[in-house]
Amino acid sequence: MMADDRVLLPLAAATRPLYAGVDLGGTNIKAALVDDAGSLLAFHTEPTHVSRGPEDAAARMGRSVHTLASLAGIATADIARVGLGSPGPLDIPNGTIVRAGNLPGWDDFPLRDRVAAHSGREVTFANDANAAGYGEFWVGSAKEASSLVLLTLGTGVGGGIIIGDVNVEGAHSHGSECGHILVDPAPTARMCPCGQPGHLEAYTSATSLKAMARERIAAGATGSLAAAVAGGEELTPILVAREAERGDALATDVLMEVARWLGIGIVTLMHAIDPETVLIGGAMTFGREANPVGRMFLERVKDEVHRRTFPVLAERTSIRYASLGGDAGSIGAAGLARLDHRRKHG
Amino acid sequence: MMADDRVLLPLAAATRPLYAGVDLGGTNIKAALVDDAGSLLAFHTEPTHVSRGPEDAAARMGRSVHTLASLAGIATADIARVGLGSPGPLDIPNGTIVRAGNLPGWDDFPLRDRVAAHSGREVTFANDANAAGYGEFWVGSAKEASSLVLLTLGTGVGGGIIIGDVNVEGAHSHGSECGHILVDPAPTARMCPCGQPGHLEAYTSATSLKAMARERIAAGATGSLAAAVAGGEELTPILVAREAERGDALATDVLMEVARWLGIGIVTLMHAIDPETVLIGGAMTFGREANPVGRMFLERVKDEVHRRTFPVLAERTSIRYASLGGDAGSIGAAGLARLDHRRKHG
Numbered sequence: 017m018m019a020d021d022r023v024l025l026p027l028a029a030a031t032r033p034l035y036a037g038v039d040l041g042g043t044n045i046k047a048a049l050v051d052d053a054g055s056l057l058a059f060h061t062e063p064t065h066v067s068r069g070p071e072d073a074a075a076r077m078g079r080s081v082h083t084l085a086s087l088a089g090i091a092t093a094d095i096a097r098v099g100l101g102s103p104g105p106l107d108i109p110n111g112t113i114v115r116a117g118n119l120p121g122w123d124d125f126p127l128r129d130r131v132a133a134h135s136g137r138e139v140t141f142a143n144d145a146n147a148a149g150y151g152e153f154w155v156g157s158a159k160e161a162s163s164l165v166l167l168t169l170g171t172g173v174g175g176g177i178i179i180g181d182v183n184v185e186g187a188h189s190h191g192s193e194c195g196h197i198l199v200d201p202a203p204t205a206r207m208c209p210c211g212q213p214g215h216l217e218a219y220t221s222a223t224s225l226k227a228m229a230r231e232r233i234a235a236g237a238t239g240s241l242a243a244a245v246a247g248g249e250e251l252t253p254i255l256v257a258r259e260a261e262r263g264d265a266l267a268t269d270v271l272m273e274v275a276r277w278l279g280i281g282i283v284t285l286m287h288a289i290d291p292e293t294v295l296i297g298g299a300m301t302f303g304r305e306a307n308p309v310g311r312m313f314l315e316r317v318k319d320e321v322h323r324r325t326f327p328v329l330a331e332r333t334s335i336r337y338a339s340l341g342g343d344a345g346s347i348g349a350a351g352l353a354r355l356d357h358r359r360k361h362g
Numbered sequence: 363m364m365a366d367d368r369v370l371l372p373l374a375a376a377t378r379p380l381y382a383g384v385d386l387g388g389t390n391i392k393a394a395l396v397d398d399a400g401s402l403l404a405f406h407t408e409p410t411h412v413s414r415g416p417e418d419a420a421a422r423m424g425r426s427v428h429t430l431a432s433l434a435g436i437a438t439a440d441i442a443r444v445g446l447g448s449p450g451p452l453d454i455p456n457g458t459i460v461r462a463g464n465l466p467g468w469d470d471f472p473l474r475d476r477v478a479a480h481s482g483r484e485v486t487f488a489n490d491a492n493a494a495g496y497g498e499f500w501v502g503s504a505k506e507a508s509s510l511v512l513l514t515l516g517t518g519v520g521g522g523i524i525i526g527d528v529n530v531e532g533a534h535s536h537g538s539e540c541g542h543i544l545v546d547p548a549p550t551a552r553m554c555p556c557g558q559p560g561h562l563e564a565y566t567s568a569t570s571l572k573a574m575a576r577e578r579i580a581a582g583a584t585g586s587l588a589a590a591v592a593g594g595e596e597l598t599p600i601l602v603a604r605e606a607e608r609g610d611a612l613a614t615d616v617l618m619e620v621a622r623w624l625g626i627g628i629v630t631l632m633h634a635i636d637p638e639t640v641l642i643g644g645a646m647t648f649g650r651e652a653n654p655v656g657r658m659f660l661e662r663v664k665d666e667v668h669r670r671t672f673p674v675l676a677e678r679t680s681i682r683y684a685s686l687g688g689d690a691g692s693i694g695a696a697g698l699a700r701l702d703h704r705r706k707h708g
Contacts, residue, residue: 105674163532198630215520289537328535
């Protein structure tokens, strides 16, 4: 058993059927075995080894499903279905990645079907951010909600929209691409890594937070963050949050600027979808509500939303941090497999 | 029978059950009797008489349902359910209007339940733009589509989002408020009638088209549109379209500006929802594809979308005009009643 393998709910306490969820990342493959009530029975992680190519990874994802079964003491055939969350953009009906920036050379590889072949189980294929959204909706921060918008702030910005039991995957596999809603139509808007200006991701990712700080330092901003960077510390969201907690004006300003843009994007998503809950997840959550910077960031987001939305929504829409962290994708993928299984088998 | 009553599909050819849809407008109440396949059996219109108050209108809406039954030669009890589309914002679970600008004094009146009492039938309550969206989705321009975003351009801008059989009415009855997505975050952005700056409606309604033209004339723009207005003609979208068709630069410019902003809003909705089809409806459709101005407007919208969206979506998402015109709301309300009836009775 690897150090990151975990065994949680005992098998005797599990509600059948059981589902496996696999979250494919650029660095790691995370796999979770989950029961029908959303409880975690086993967890397994191994490296993605992107450079070895997609067939090798598909084989390892298939083996992860067998490993989960061994960890829990069941046969793989006892797993009703597997969910696979993958970085997009995807072609969901075909089960392929169309063009994933951090998985070069994986385009058009029959990922879903090869994982099915290696695991011996049918596979539900989904965008990783949608899977994370479904995880939070099923058993995480939004489990009491009837609908959800999840924004995951990391290197990029992912989105998941869940309405009832509908995962908004889109007619062309591009649903819930909330990082790419337009928040600034000006030709001078910040450029998104996707190549278009003015997208939410261009203002609210870790990448853009770092770029904003760097630009202000280059323009002459001083203080403890600027001094730390000048002294050789790597400019990261964690460093910015640390210096904001110490009261540095530059660090605080760029965090509040990111929060302001996030609020603007959330207003548009609230007016289009009107979800019961909006969750903010991903690496860039600054210690969440437990940390003063996490609280300050969330308050600034809510303040921007409240001043721009309808009174009813300002009062009733819950905006808070996601709770499942890095497990949301694998648990949610298992949940999407469960939805498909129930649709097909009643 | 009034002049605007229509009898269409003969009763013998109808597929049961039958549904009635009522579309409440500031000027008229439109009512449609529709069969299970979406074919129109009868249509009836009468004035809303807003000043007589909501109980009077509810009684007239109830009578409209009885009138439809008479027109078709059935008993009202043969109508399985009634759908009621109303201007919003609504409180859908309560069946009330929360604050409708053009229905002063109707707030918190139990509209759904009073129409149910007067018609003797159970009533499904919906936002009017959502009902129109469902009408286009069920039997109109989008009837082959699996999902739809409808934008209706009139005095204001309404929205309807339909995904599969889900009408996105929202957790707080504010779903699909596509006129209120933020397209310009600047403090100097145009003001929406809702009181917030930068909403799509502030750039793409008939009201905003007229305001843009008026501002440019005040700033010294000349040409045939300016001359017509100076000569006493009322500045309307129809006048702007007529002068654009004659080649007037000002008229053409403001139409293209509205189309550009509409394209910007559509990109955001495409990236959030990824619908199979985007429809543009309402009064401001300039004769649709049949008219050179309608074609020019639609081409400019598509051009803005294509330069800002993902290649897959530029290629595959269908963007066109709605087809049901003023009947979409009543037919769609009947369709939403049908959805509820099928959920409750299998």
